[in-house]
Amino acid sequence: AQTVTQSQPEMSVQEAETVTLSCTYDTSESNYYLFWYKQPPSRQMILVIRQEAYKQQNATENRFSVNFQKAAKSFSLKISDSQLGDTAMYFCASYAGGTSYGKLTFGQGTILTVHP
Amino acid sequence: EPEVTQTPSHQVTQMGQEVILRCVPISNHLYFYWYRQILGQKVEFLVSFYNNEISEKSEIFDDQFSVERPDGSNFTLKIRSTKLEDSAMYFCASGRDRDIQGYTFGSGTRLTVV
Numbered sequence: 001a002q003t004v005t006q007s008q009p010e011m012s013v014q015e016a017e018t019v020t021l022s023c024t025y026d027t028s029e030s031n032y033y034l035f036w037y038k039q040p041p042s043r044q045m046i047l048v049i050r051q052e053a054y055k056q057q058n059a060t061e062n063r064f065s066v067n068f069q070k071a072a073k074s075f076s077l078k079i080s081d082s083q084l085g086d087t088a089m090y091f092c093a094s095y096a097g098g099t100s101y102g103k104l105t106f107g108q109g110t111i112l113t114v115h116p
Numbered sequence: 117e118p119e120v121t122q123t124p125s126h127q128v129t130q131m132g133q134e135v136i137l138r139c140v141p142i143s144n145h146l147y148f149y150w151y152r153q154i155l156g157q158k159v160e161f162l163v164s165f166y167n168n169e170i171s172e173k174s175e176i177f178d179d180q181f182s183v184e185r186p187d188g189s190n191f192t193l194k195i196r197s198t199k200l201e202d203s204a205m206y207f208c209a210s211g212r213d214r215d216i217q218g219y220t221f222g223s224g225t226r227l228t229v230v
Binding site: 037102103105106107108 | 147149151153157158159160161164166171172205207209211219221223224226
């Protein structure tokens with residue numbers, strides 16, 4: 001079984017500053033993926049960034065980057081140069097290979113507010 | 117860019133009624149999923165579907181739920197006798213292959229049971 005834990009229910013940041021959202025996970029699988037999804041007020045699920053567990057290099061997508069610490073089972077999201085449009089709920093999620101047919105396990109979410 | 121389309125965007129139904137939530141996955145995808153998000157809570161897996169059968173289901177997906185791919189394009193979730201606690205956002209997702217590449221969510225259907 002997989003678990004994903006986000007310990008920060010809410011975070012806030014000033015526009016143009018940097019913020020880091022935390023996530024820890026647990027899995028018995030050796031082959032797995034980790035994700036950050038953004039859910040704006042429209043409630044659509046938007047993929048922000050993805051990390052394959054076998055890759056040592058941290059994933060980066062423009063202003064978004066992750067700090068993947070495999071031994072510590074930690075997967076944090078860093079948002080640089082925060083913008084008002086980054087205000088949303090952010091979910092960390094994991095997927096394990098093996099017999100799981102694409103099932104994603106989500107954390108509880110972190111509400112991020114970017115202030116002008 | 118290909119999209120997963122869900123209809124309706126919002127449905128209100130009376131308790132005890134049957135509802136069908138519809139999804140049109142991306143055309144070359146083979147794996148299909150339903151998730152549920154009760155307001156303010158995390159997104160929860162309901163069911164995965166591949167090769168015209170359920171691959172995996174959660175404990176939430178009890179006998180009142182069923183899924184179907186009736187015509188090769190639509191993927192539906194039926195809730196037979198809705199309860200107040202079924203009120204939630206329901207997301208459909210589809211994937212090109214089992215290893216999560218190209219996994220895409222629809223924009224969701226908000227179900228309100230009154």
